[in-house]
Amino acid sequence: MTLRTGRHFLQIPGPTNVPEQVLRAMSAPVVDHRGPEFADLTHRLLPALAEVFGTSGPVVVFPASGTGAWEAALVNTLSPGDRVLCFETGHFATLWRTMAEQLGLRVEFVPGDWRRGADPGAAAERLAADTGHAIKAVCVVHNETSTGVTSRVPEIRAALDAADHPALLLVDTISSLGSIDYRHDAWGVDVTVAGSQKGLMLPPGLGFNAVSAGALAASSAARLPRSYWDWGPVIEANAAGFFPYTPATNLLYGLEEALRMLAEEGLPQVFARHARHAAATRAAVRGWGLEVLCADEREHSGSLTAVLLPEGHDADKVREIVLDRFDMSLGTGLGRLAGKVFRIGHLGHFNDLTLAGTLAGVRMGLELAGVPVRRQGLDEALDVLAGCPRTG
Structure with a gap:
């Protein structure tokens, strides 16, 4: 066995190094997740989290990986057989496409060479041709972790607007949130998908959906099966400071410290x-x-x-x-x-x-x-x- 001295350099694109302050925050004693101390944490945490997403709307937190947050974004907004427009920008975009197909969605996959982001011109062409509005959602990976390419999300939004198309815009920010400029509300995104283990400087274990009013409206009519991933019970319980299941309490303590560090800088x-x-x-x-x-x-x-x-x-x-x-x-x-x-x-x-x-x-x-x-x-x-x- 090789003797190691000094610290290991973890230079993968996530999970990233967890700051000592965050580790210390996570080491706090476990509290009653139905008690007033935890409710106070939730009421502090969710508004601070929304600022990082750039939204005034709800951010739903799941004990999950980013993959779980992908699934939540799809099942809360779509119905079996719905058409979805996706872009082949890399490995993770391909996995998201596979998930959509496994859930019973029909995916139109714009081919790519894995060296460029989602093509706004191709998006504009396909959306303009979809005069019957069969496409119900456009899925874009903002920062493709497998390639180091960042798609120009505002230009995809502009393509939707130019076609006067009602499709929802779903964006994966798993390796960009808290690292690269991103604005959920200003860019007209309907569901932003994120995870805890990259720019938010936490271990893996939390998945997020930032949700627009349009996405919430779509969720009332969506017919893909959902139970654990249902936004409704989470948003309802969050209003009182709680969750409809046992939350990852100590990860949330770490998240509060990570958000404090981002705000301080x-x-x-x-x-x-x-x-x-x-x-x-x-x-x-x-x-x-x-x-x-x-x-x-x-x-x-x-x-x-x-x-x-x-x-x-x-x-x-x-x-x-x-x-x-x-x-x-x-x-x-x-x-x-x-x-x-x-x-x-x-x-x-x-x-x-x-x-x-x-x-x-x-x-x-x-x-x-x-x-x-x-x-x-x-x-x-x-x-x-x-x-x-x-x-x-």
């Missing part, structure tokens, strides 16, 4: 920090002579970067060396990207020196794996972090 500053770290990472990748997977400059992710290796080199071999030699975990390539890319997570509780150490470990791993790289990439990243990018 300020969401605009949080987003700017993530964007700067992403820019530094891309500078390193390009300085090494490698390729960032995201092919559209408008769609670079602030929370992770997927690095495409040259033909004949195995990304998983790089990850294996980095873990064995430097005790750092990088994200694997998923689905069709297996072995072709590795992913650098730079989101959540993260700072400049952590990123510098991460990029140093990546460079050493690339060299040990025999991937030809130029050594100046790390210097170029450090220049970005120091605020003095090179002009030459």
Whole structure:
């Protein structure tokens, strides 16, 4: 067994490092989830949570992963046989499509190359052609965790509005909420899906749906079976500060502390920090002579970067060396990207020196794996972090 010293670098795109303050908050004694102390927590927590989503409407919290939150979004708004428009932007978009089909929905899947986000032009074309309004929902992954590509959600909303189409807009923000600018109300989103283990700096275990008035209205007529995932009982119980089931009490204590930390830094500053770290990472990748997977400059992710290796080199071999030699975990390539890319997570509780150490470990791993790289990439990243990018 290899002796490890120092801390492990967890640089996957989630679960992310949990701050000590959040861990301490979660270690509080368990309280009665039917008592006044817990009700007070709920009444403090839900408005603070809504601010991160950018909504004045309800945010439903489930003890669940993001996948559970996907299912909740679908079953509360749709009926068997409904048509849904989805976009092939990566592995998780494909999984959401599969879930929709398994629930009995008819999915129109716009093909993609996994290097670009949801295509607003394709959305506009399909919505304009749907004069009978057979499409009941449009599903978009805001930040595709498998690719490091961020879809332009406001442009998808604009396509819906231009077609005067009543379809609901459902958006997955599992790897963008609390890391990349996102505005549920301002962007006209009907259901926002999120999870606790990425930008919210918590362990896995909480799933979220932010819900518009239109989505609530749709839920009254939706006929997909639901019980545990039903929004209605949760929203009703939340009004008194409770939940219709046993909640993940100590995760909620951690969530309150995480929300306090985000508010203290300020969401605009949080987003700017993530964007700067992403820019530094891309500078390193390009300085090494490698390729960032995201092919559209408008769609670079602030929370992770997927690095495409040259033909004949195995990304998983790089990850294996980095873990064995430097005790750092990088994200694997998923689905069709297996072995072709590795992913650098730079989101959540993260700072400049952590990123510098991460990029140093990546460079050493690339060299040990025999991937030809130029050594100046790390210097170029450090220049970005120091605020003095090179002009030459």
